[in-house]
Amino acid sequence: MKAILLSILLALPCAAIGLDASAKLDAHAKLPKKPEKGIVYTEEISPKTIKLKVVKPGWVYPSHKGGPKRGHLKVGTTAQLLQFTEKAYYIRGTRSDGQPTFGWVAPAAFETKDPKFVDKLKKAHTRQITVRDLIAKKEVALGMTTDEVQRSLRKKPTKTRVRQDAKGQTTTWEYLKTKQIPHYTTVRDPYTGALYRRHTHTTTEEISKTVIEFQNGYVTSLDVSENRGRPRPVIVTNPIIFAW
DSSP: OOOOOOOOOOOOOOOOOOOOOOHHHHHHHSOOSSOOTTOEEHHHHOSSOEEEEEOSOOBOBSBTTBOSOOOBBOTTOEEEEEEEOSSOEEEEEEBTTSOEEEEEEOGGGEEOSOTTHHHHHHHHHHHHHHHHHHHHTTOOOTTOBHHHHHHHHOSOOSEEEEEEETTEEEEEEEEEEEEEEEEEEEEEOTTTOOEEEEEEEEEEEEEEEEEEEEETTEEEEEEEESSSOOOOOOOOOOOOOOOO
């Protein structure tokens, strides 16, 4: 296992909605195996969808960088958030002529029940980009979910423990890294007198041990024992709570 970073990451609950969509639109919303750099999919942060109210006739663009306009959104309708960057939202919505559309729109065109939604979504974007980087490097951070840890380490723990108390459920995962060590003895050939090595047995020795503790589904403690120094901790913003 590579060096483990100590980071405080964000948890992002989202509201649920239901919108009809054509097969073509659904294809654009699907999370690819390798997401485009800088773009976060709502599927990555929540199994549910996010509904936005259109309050301004925002222009719809084919790219988050701009491009030919595809018309503008109809005020008073709702749009489904599919992807987002720090400065633009990729949505499925309704144009001013009543036709369905999808594309990139400025955040100012939308409104939600939470007045701090835009700022919180920016922080969620930062968190997800950080998590992607950790997973790519097979590293773990405080605040990651059990699913994120599994995707990062790409293997099941050697041992697991579950404890239930008044504060909730605490789960502990242990990962052991071992090495097979062969052992030999020197033997003299009784006929020629030559010396040679004979394998006697093999032992399994522990190289490193990582203990990850989850409190109610989030990493709250990391304990690494290995013959290397600990990396410098990386600190990011506190968890995000959305109000709907």
